[in-house]
Amino acid sequence: MQYPDNGGYMIAAYVVAAVVVLVYAVSLFVRIRRLQRP
């Protein structure tokens, strides 16, 4: 079956979502670690 050739947009969206989630997760982890230091 022929589909529209727009797989690049799909990859771009999944990469952007992963980057935002990972950057925020790392940001939370680092900020907590800084406050835990004596």
Added chain:
Amino acid sequence: MSREKAEALARRGTVLTAVALLALAGVYLRALLFTPIERFQGPAQKIFYVHAPAAWSGLLAFAVTGLLSVLYLWLRDRKVDLVAAASAEVGLAFSVIMLTTGPIWAKPIWGTWWTWDARLTSTLFIFLLFVGYQVLRGAIADPETRARFSAVIGVLGLVLVPFIHMTVYLFRTLHPDPVVMKPGAPSLPGEMQVTLFTSLGVFTLLYLGFLAQRYALAVLRDLKDEEAGRAVS
């Protein structure tokens, strides 16, 4: 909350986030490799499996902030204010995903990255409202005034959440109608439904993990400020 309890909450939140991130990797695999391609939209339709759950988590986070803001204005409990602020920041992270994946999906399907219709404009508006919420919190030093003023913005955000959901019914818009949160059965084939519901669950788990971490961070920051205040006096 004591330092020990806040650190324990931070640890639990980190574990929950890690589990959610692993599950998200599973959602990516299922969506990209094992979910059928939609005939008319092609592969770009699969953006739906991150866009809709991110929108769900973002609006859930803002609704929680709004409800806790109402509760704060009633009880004046500092813990309630801190959880509300934590949820607002987490909501912004999910909103960034919603507002970036949406235009990436719109370009191949609608032929434009953005259009100023009611759904898109109102989601941009709630995002900017909560950016303002964060700026306001950073600008006010007195904790009680900060909590009171930001709670008012939180309540305004709460009013916007159901309005955003209804925009596709109230206005002529390019944005499609809901496929799940609507009267009647979801209008999606079975395999696509499983992927969507799994992703919705994983994004909700991610929200809870982020919320626990962000609240623990706020408590630890408060305790540090208190310790610094005692050291000065």
